[in-house]
Amino acid sequence: MKTRTGLSVSRREFLMTSGALIVSAAAPATSENAVAATAATDPLKPALVPGELDSWVAVLKDGRVAAFFGKVDLGQGLDVGIAQIVADELDVAYEKVTVFQGDTANSCNQGGASGSFGINVGAKPLRNAAAEARRILVESAAQRLSVPADRLTVSDGVVSVTGDAAKKVSYAELIGGRFFNAKVEWNKQVGNFMDINVRAKPKQPSEYKVVGKSFPRNDVEGKVFGTSDWVSEVRVPGMLHARVIRPERAGCDPVKVDEASIRSIRGARVVREGNFLAVVAPREWDAVRAAKMLKVEWSASKDPFPPMDKLYEHIRAAKTVKREEPLKKGDVEAVIKTAARVVEAEYEWPFQAHASMGPGCAVVDPRKGRATLWTGTQKPHYARDGVAKILGLPPEEVHGIWVVGPGSYGRNDAGDTAIDAAIVAKLTGKPVRVQSSRAEGIAWCPKGPAGVHRGRAAFDASGKVIGYDFNSKGFSRLNVNSNESDPGDTLGGMEIGMTLKPQDAFGTPEETYGFDNKRLGWEVIAPLLARSSPLRTSHLRDPVGPDIHFASEQFIDELAFAAGEDPVAFRLKYVTAARDAAVIRAAAEKAGWQPRPAQRSRPSGDVLTGRGIAYAQRARTIIAAVAEIEVDRRTGRIWGRKFTVAHDCGLIINPQSLRYTIEGNVVHGLSRVLF
């Protein structure tokens, strides 16, 4: 199986050589080819809407299968998993399935990479579509072979009569290169939860032959040999390089721009709309130089931020603008008042930048009445909508193409860069490539929100926890929305005067501790700077999960310590879901956990070793991890020695992909906690 993104000319070649009607034969062999792939250019293809089976799956002339996925794989093998699922439902060999992803010309808006939903939600419409395609093909074969459908079997895309294998017809013969023209029932959702209802019944897991096996990824060789493209390698003839100019201090607007200060750079010039300021030049280095040389007088800083060491004081003291208590059982306050013992603790979590391997980069090519966007954002369909709004075009006239970017762990600066490119493209009328500097990428990307997390627990005289209160107070995880469909939610959009529509949201621990009285709450405070803030907050992998669970699981350890109990045993005593308990047990067993309460005395020696366990739920996956660490008392250096992870995500589609995902999760999490 292969995976294609829209950048690749071979994608068109693939479809062309397959004789599929998906691409118009007249499509030029340029970046425009993907535009040609839209339904609009092929009169035979039904409209690209979720209610058409042809929007999800196609059988090509030679029997190969194309699946159209409205999410994107960020290097964890999601596309491989989708191909495995489609192969099983259709009864074709895995190698025959090609997944097209993140291209607005051939996929519906399934929300892009989002919320760890890639497989457990995102695969559903593909699975249903593949099952429906198989049903239609088997029925069609039944007519062709004049036997009832229930007497037919399918093997690698060939339908044959059970017990009489000579009587057969292939998918390619039945429909290869043509369209199903079949309606499916769309659930009317756009984004993550888009799904379709079909007449076919998908297979039972016991029938899977491809799902559950490890297939290697498709993007590795291209990355190792430098033969594949990242978004930063998109080069459009005649394109300008742009660098957006942003102030060194937050809350400053450009007052005076000295255009003469870059006059010595041939071809460099300033573009501006409102507070959005950029330089462009035909050569990239000239744009970089111009950005450094441009003299700008900024308005006085409004100094919106408290000093770093006063951040948590600010959070504690700030007025709450929204509070929710998603879980409330019994009367926590009452039992805390009368408890034999109360344990309290607070945990602080800073703002965190995505700090992807490279800063954001995007290319926008505006043409008369239409445009193309190449972006590394996780949500290319939404970014396409945002770019269309900037350019004043209907969304269907903007072709959004996802191309892998320099790492992506949530809403980083990739989407904002797409809007930056669109603004400069609008102002210059030329194809524009924007790439930020490292400093801008870190300073101006949306941030994971800072917060203060507070736990309080009440014990009765027997040492049982009878009350548990956990509250997170911090900046919203949705100060800017989770996607770029409304440019008001982007930095460039705000700078040209569009309105940010902030939302207030945070989260609570995802666990099943069954304390008699229990309250889980969150509260959100106002942003430090309402508009164009470098500290505007959004989701950073997994949205507010690491902060909340860092705090709540640390607090559970405090309670185990207070109760004089082993941290694993303490968790198992209170956790109520059987799956959660099984995951905690599995991690402890594999790690060779020796039960004992945490030590009260400090051991001697320069290098101390310790262990700990934490568990959480996430998007219907349950995870427990045992960490074994070393601390050098002389230097304070913490060294993660060994991590044992129990990860119950339900049915495993591709064990190797999962293993790498878990390893990456551990290192990413460790990096965010330690550095």
Place this chain on the structure above:
Amino acid sequence: MAKVSFAVDGKAVSVDVDPNMPLLYALRDDLKMNAPHFGCGEGQCGACTVLLDGEPTRSCVLPVSAAKGRKVTTIYGLGTPKKPHPLQTAYVQEQVPQCGYCVSGWLLTAAAFLKKKPAAGDSELREALSGLKCRCGTHVSIMRAVKRAQKQMA
């Protein structure tokens, strides 16, 4: 503007550019190469690494004029799909990269180090590679791949 000549992956090249421009921009913009990458422009992350006469060098901070008459090696010169370097083979076998943006730095730095010290132990390898970044957190498989390649090269 000045004409600067050097060799890239065994081929003589010449660019007519601002001599202060970093080598990275000459490779990417003038020679249209897809790797190395721009990661930070400050010499801090390693995504732009090339070998300059065999030594790992951050091309984002090296003026192109400093490459004059010298041999630049990128991952294209390290190996190709048909004739891969053992590290590239190991990277594929171990399925190392996630986003893959950092690959040039790790491969070229490891290749240069293993050439000098083929029998390096774990801590020496870690030390040699410590100046590189991978934000996707693939370090565990990077170490697996480097050690696999090391065995193969021995």
